[in-house]
Each structure stands twice: as structure tokens, then as C-alpha cells.
Amino acid sequence: MAKFLSEISDNRILSEKVKDGEYMVELKKPRNYRFLKKYFKLIDFTLYHLPEIFEYSVSLFGVEIAKVPITSKDSLHGLFKYFMGVETISFAGMTEDEFSEFYSKALDICCRILGAKEEDVIRELVSFM
Numbered sequence: 155m156a157k158f159l160s161e162i163s164d165n166r167i168l169s170e171k172v173k174d175g176e177y178m179v180e181l182k183k184p185r186n187y188r189f190l191k192k193y194f195k196l197i198d199f200t201l202y203h204l205p206e207i208f209e210y211s212v213s214l215f216g217v218e219i220a221k222v223p224i225t226s227k228d229s230l231h232g233l234f235k236y237f238m239g240v241e242t243i244s245f246a247g248m249t250e251d252e253f254s255e256f257y258s259k260a261l262d263i264c265c266r267i268l269g270a271k272e273e274d275v276i277r278e279l280v281s282f283m
Contacts, residue, residue, distance in 0.1 A: 189245040189253045193260060194227070199275075199282045200264045201230050237263045 201224075209221040210233055224230050235243065238259055248256065265272050 186245040186248065186253075189248060189257075193243075193245070193257065194231075195282065196257070196260055196264055196279065197227055197230055197234065199279050200267060201227055202282070203268055204230075233267075234260055234263050 204224060208224045210224055211218050212220040212222060222229070222233070224233060235241065238256075243256070245253070261272060261275065264270075265275055268275070
């Protein structure tokens with residue numbers, strides 16, 4: 155039995171009525187919320203443990219050219235992306251292996267920023283929030 159668009163509760167389907175009896179349908183791949191949740195828990199953890207005033211120095215050829223204040227989840231996420239050399243992060247397209255590699259890099263960045271050992275961060279992260 156066919157399902158009508160009004161019966162489908164999947165958030166991946168966006169429809170728009172073009173004219174009577176015709177619809178324009180666009181399928182979207184959903185985000186991987188497990189990956190998203192794990193990554194942003196690391197971001198929250200890092201932000202929580204930063205000093206109240208934290209600035210990252212941006213250098214070019216060994217000369218400091220700017221200080222970037224890290225005061226929010228967005229600015230810290232931006233710093234992580236900068237360290238990873240990416241403009242965007244798509245959790246929807248990642249496999250388990252790709253996410254593991256990505257998360258390992260993110261964890262390394264967290265450890266460098268906080269000056270902590272990986273095993274200490276992982277132990278504290280398990281009970282965080």
C-alpha cells in the first residue's frame with residue numbers, strides 16, 4: 155500500500171505543492187545525532203573548563219597577528235574547525251571510522267587547549283553533565 159506525503163513523519167522529506175495533484179519533493183539525509191551529541195559534549199566540556207577570559211593567539215610566520223576571544227560554544231567550535239583545517243563539519247555523511255578519526259582530532263585539540271592528558275579528559279568527560 156502506498157503512503158501519502160501527509161502520512162510520512164520522516165523529517166527527511168520536504169514537500170511543496172506545485173499545482174493541484176503535483177508535489178515537488180526533496181529528500182535530505184538526517185544528521186547523525188549520536189555523533190553530533192558526542193562532539194558538542196566535548197565542546198561544552200572544553201568551554202566549561204576554560205579560564206573565564208581565554209584568547210587564542212593567531213600567528214603568521216611566527217608573528218602574532220591577532221588574539222581571538224573564545225567566549226561561546228560557537229567561537230570554540232570555530233577554533234576546533236580552524237585547527238582541523240575544515241570550513242564545515244557534516245555528521246550526516248560520516249561513517250563510524252570517519253567519526254572516530256574526527257573525534258580523536260577534536261579530543262587532541264581539547265587536550266592541547268586545556269593542557270590536559272587525554273586519559274584525564276576522557277575520565278572527566280564520562281561524568282560531565
